[in-house]
Amino acid sequence: MKENQYDLIVIGSGGAGIIAAIVAARNSKRVLLLEKLPKIASKLKATGGGRCNLTNTLSNEEFMARFGRDGRFMQDALLAFDHKELIKFLGEIGVETHAPDGFRVFPTSHSSATIISGFDDEMKRLGIEILCEQKVTRLLIDGEHISGVKTTTDTFYAKNVIVATGGLGYPTLGAEGDGYTLAGELGHKITDLSPAMMPLQTKEDWVANCRADTIAKVELRVNLKKHKKLRANGDLIFTKNGIRGPVVLDFAREVTPLLKKYEEVPLLLNLTKGRNEEQIKTELQNEYQKNPAQSIVELVSTLLPTALSSEICKLADIDLELTYKKIDGAKKAKLISLLAWTPLSVTGHDGFKMAMITRGGVSLKDINPKTMQSKLVNGLYFCGEVMNLDGPCGGYNLQWSFASGYLAGKLS
Template sequence: MKKQYDVIVVGSGGAGMIAAITAKKLGFDVLLLEKLSSLGAKLKATGGGKCNLTNTLSKDDFMNSFGRNGKFMMKAINMLDKNDLREFFSSIGVQTDTKDGFRIFPVTHNSSTIISALQKELERLEIDILCDCKVDRLLCDNEKITGVQTQKGNFEAPHIIIATGGLGFPMLGANGDGYEFAKELGHKVTDLYPAMLPVYVKETWVANCTADTIAKAIVRIDLKKAKKLKAVGDLIFTSKGLRGPVILDFSREITPLLEKYDEVPLLINMVKGKSEDEIFQHLKKQGTLKPDVNVVELLSTLLPVSVSKELCLQVKANLDKKFKDQDGQIRNDLVKIVANTPFTVTDSVGFKKAMITRGGVSLKEIDPNTMQSKIVEGLYFCGEVMDLDGPCGGYNLQWSFSSGYLAGHLNK
């Protein structure tokens, strides 16, 4: 294998592979390095193995979903948006669909389809690929990139694209080496936290509700400094905690607080935002329409039976009595706990199963028009290694592909 290239791409996730393909199509001589024995390991796990590529949001709505840093991706998204991405995959033999009108998947709903197609395109373009090759450090001279030092020798190139991902799923190769490369060359890396992951809670009753999903649950953090934070989406109970899209999205706000407070109190409205008064009026009306049902059966007009029973037990309601026959304080407590069900997050699954990393290389030190470092000439970043993460639903993978595509242009 040669020792000199125009560009070396470090990491073979979605961002790295599309960066290598883009650079090669523009006439650059490319080397793709991967420390594992095969390409796209983490990509294989994306979207539960179904590979949610992107979604149907407009460009503005898509960027706004990333919060205040969303505008950083404007040039990348304008160069490769959802339609461009679908056309690209169609050109390499992958058709896509959107059965729910929002999330876009390969029609096979299998991430192996995406990995296989990208690998075939890399091979068709005759891009040099070296697996089982860990990069130890980046080589730099007078603030200009000159190459990489690896366990298989040094390789020279005036352009290096870092596409190493974050810290999530270490069994799939994530170890944060991209952050270390950046710091060694003078870049700031913000605090790193696991995101898009389930959480554990103190409340043991959740184990009795694992068969049910709560639609459009509203989750808030019950801490003074986090009162304004909230998320809406489907909630799923696990044997030891909470998951589902709403928790996966909101976990990026929870994990930094866990580090600070050890426990994070949540309040969850599981009745589509109904207020205490609306809940009381609903129960009163249903009690009139169904005068013979007990309190659990009545509450199950709002919530699954399993959850209704557990909430009744939490306020010490008599399960055999009707709602109107309960003690007045118990009726009030039941309405309150339905409107704002308390949970106490005690831990998360951590980076071991975190789909995304919150934090990364500071965006202030990266040119959004090229993805090139503002500190080191010839150094580029793309994908999760940067301080930019979005919710679940195809956001992060679209960003990986778009940023990789832009980085692959190398200012050309």
């Protein structure tokens, strides 16, 4: 075998790329793993605030459903390497895992360093060659077949190349969209790219006064005629200039693409654990009967934290010192309506620098789901976030990276 000749070259050392390299090397392939940063697995290290939510315990059917209409694309990858296989794989390399809440799976150490150390030891055992500070600038092809890669300093050859470069989120951890450029140059369609899994900024400034409390079981809805089906449920936190929390991180993937079309995206928030107007009215009347002397803020605070209660009363143009009985009917109706559905207008976000994942990527139409191989170039494979498939919080995206990396590594 000539110098710089390999059976497989993997571009990118995130979860997808590392799994792909290990699986291929276990099949006696000579593997080269290229990483443009000084160290491997930088983004994996930061995942989940360093705790590394690896996967979750959903069935494959339920798991795919959470990704929306394109979720079925994952079927073959999950059949080969679902959460059970991942847990087994990690155990084999000395990484113990558990699911404290019965759903989300973490290393028992609750540290991503444990995962990276396990991967690193296994790659050394298998003799995988790892070269850092090697940015790939071009994919080389011979006719319709991949033949190697060119980096900023050298050229490497292989009949199989896996692109596992991730997305655009967290550029400080190396995300520059290299994979999109490399794939696009060979004719692959790259869908619109939007930052996802991130806080959102709102036009309303009253949110800054409500930062002390987490609001549980909030429902979010997009209040646009063509997008009324978009909704999500979960815990929400108000910030200095907007909203965050698990439900917002999940829902951001639906909202950020809309901000490219609209100056602002109107939302409706049910902050009262799913209560409708009639239920809210009845509950307020019952609480009022118990203590007729309490102010309207004190009364609403039986449903919501005091700071938030105060702001919603102000939105209804109600004097905060008044009792429920002294508020006129129109303002009472407005208050109850606001408690059922509080409007907020999303006007922006912090861009890819704060995005945990990227929505969009290499079109799935150009990739064979049974192998992760390109339909345009023989021997070229894709795995992980570089593809146009993203899911919510809770181990979904990392499991998809591992599963697609496993399939690509096994069949490349």
